[in-house]
Amino acid sequence: MSDSLIEACDQPTPIHVVDPDGLGALFETLSESEAAWARASRFDAGAGMVALLPTALGTLGKVLFGVGGNGAARNPLMAGSLPGLLPQGDYDFVGALPDPLHAAIGWALGNYRFSRYRAASGPVPRLLLPKGVAPHRARTIARAVALVRDLVNTPANDLGPAELAEAIRAAALRHGAAVEEVVGDRLLAAGFPMVHAVGRAASPARAPRLVDLTWGEADHPKVTLVGKGVVFDTGGLDIKPSSGMLLMKKDMGGAANALGLAEMIMAMNLPVRLRLIVPAVENAISGDAFRPGDILRSRAGLSVEIGNTDAEGRLVLADALALAAEETPDLLIDLATLTGAARVALGPEVPPFFTRDDALAAALSGHAERVGDPLWRLPLWRPYAAMLDSKMADINNAGSGGMAGSITAALFLARFVPEAIPWIHADIYAWNPSSRPARPEGGEAQAIRALFSLIEARYGRPA
Template identity: 60%
Template sequence: MLPADGSGPTLAIRAVAAADLAALLDSLPPAAATFARASGFEAAAGSHLVVPEASGGIGSVLFGLGKGSDAASPFLIGKLSTLLPAGDYRFESGVADETLAALAWALGAYRFRRYKRGGEGGDGPVARLKLGPTVDRARLESQIAAITGVRDLVNTPANDLGPAELAAAAAEMAGSAGASFRVLAGDDLAAGFPLIQAVGQGSDRAPRLIDLVWGDPDHPKVTLVGKGVCFDTGGLDIKPDTNMLLMKKDMGGAANVLGLARMIVDARLPVRLRVLIPAVENAISGRAFRPSDVFPSRKGLTVEIGNTDAEGRLVLADALALADEEAPDLIVDMATLTGAARVALGPDVPPFYTDDDGFAAELAAASAAVHDPLWRLPLWMPYAPMLESKIADTNNIGSGGFAGSIIAALFLKKFVERARTWVHLDIYAWNPSPKPGRPDGGEAQGIRALFAAIEKRYAGA
């Protein structure tokens, strides 16, 4: 959707708020202004008008930003990439942040076509955008590749994306980055990561722990941990069928940390990056773990299973314990962890949790700056007793049914002690309905904000 740089002809896109429409029309050639007025164009949010030139071809495009707060989202213009006739276009006026607008354009054109006749080739000629001189093309293309890669992984059904295939995707990323890569499975996994093994033992697709390392070992250590539950039946606490329909996306945390890792590597940030992904399928069989079972963890804490559908926090616990052993400067974990987070904040705004007020402020500022929404929720320690077990060191779920996302974060906190900063993101990784720049289906959430915060902290950008 972004053509090569060149000097060929392009068609102007003029974005305009309703309050500025009259002045814009007065500045256009009389025929174009007359056509726009006759067409009833009022610059409503997301509306567009293709204005002809004198010979009958396309002369320019008007795009409505609406009134007041309607114009706040830079992703609104992402609607155009699939609405305009084929050709090369440029933003001429009215776009406050061309980089975000170009990102929205590219992401709005995304379609998951792997299983469609004709495959990835699409539907023929497309509207393409020429970037202006203020846009960092390499960085923009890195973000586009990272986000579309996340979407592709999340959208892929579980019959084609199990633990082995997720490990292969991580290995491909490691190879392109020149990173070291290893996968633990079988006896190696059972001996050191009993919670990952417990969750994955019910499936005939063996669980794995993916471990990727990149960068100078003398640089600050940044470790990303992603929940890689490739499908979640709920286990013996089986989900209702309606709740199981989207469970191919339960590896959305893993997909997102791989996308974030790609952005970090592409930018050559001065960090020693590690990516840990516990990849499992939570299946039902005679080998499946049971409610009331008790398992040790890598950290040594014993865990009573209050519910087999709270499996994501179990696999994350072992991976976080491993990450914490080398006392990194920053641990970020991402997981499609709780429905409670969606009840609290909806599908578009993932909550994040951390004890580091400084990093929380940095991440909140980055979220606002790059328009990648996140919202801090508290690690409310008075709720910690809800995780108590009568027979083990902790239960994996809370009593009472309240504060589900906070309780899950408090459980994870038990497995991180040495890291300088730890932040947990409870993401949805899915668009339930299409929005400008965000087609329905798998989605990257929080990774642009995290990248901006990490870059500022460790590269001073």
């Protein structure tokens, strides 16, 4: 991702930030022809409205950017629409921005292009960082989101379990973190039987693994992140139809987002002891694939009957969550592209999250709204746990009846997290089906900007 946030430039083109109440005063500062052009463009300073004002020579002289009235539902990343509307050049916001930091982040994210397989379209418009915005902070958040998008957009032929592990090792190298990795049949001896079962059908070159990163001082609060790293999901023997597989390269979106959040925490040097755990597997089909009706032992000791091999993500997460719980972290977060039911309930833009802690839920919801990273709490409705009953094992991995799929998946995971541990589970989509300001179509970071804001507020910044 090219750096489109700059700290100095000569003669940037001004972007006048204006709300409807200030429109009249702004027009008085414009030339007669500029004001006439703005009126002809029907610019009324509504949220996200843009007018490009030409000079007498026909070049771009000024940009008007509407932020809406006080009652408008403002998107903090709204400025992300501008890079796609403006020609190459340097720009500077003039006037009071509702949220300068997120305007800068939105600008950077609006410039994102996935260019691994075809050349980028050329230089992008650059923004002079607004006053008061810390350059390192804005760039760190934007680059972490770009990292997530790059990983999710990469197809499975180039991003297998080993490549996902390498991306984690690269982040560890950047920040001086330690990484341990358990691969293939060693997962059995190390106590990760469900990670092994889900991934064992893949070729030896794509062997399952569990990647465990640690960073920070041992005496700092323990924040542990777990990400679902299913690099491709056929559904296993309960095979998906072709249409259901088309986006399954993104089934490692939980791992990508967990890594993006870890990148923010390490780059911003938050005073926490960070741990990132990623079970990386491919849910493939071969003679060694696990089967419907199999009963698996988990790391936590619970037996799990396989009601559906396409409910594999919760299996690998269960072993990883059990590992995370062994050291009783101060905060445990898992991110996973877990259920289609979450999309049916809330659509692609609003991921549900689950937690037992009402105060933690309220805090996360507040941070999500403030930074424009939407989340919505769904209940861990205990009566629905009966849908996971098994006559042969402690629990079934697939809920009966076909209802409340996101809730029953969360209830399955809850069996592997002791109630004393503050825990958040986010069932994300990790994909934009269409483009919006700062959010181009394709892989997406969801929940991590809100979670970073929560973690920073909860544990403070370094001195």
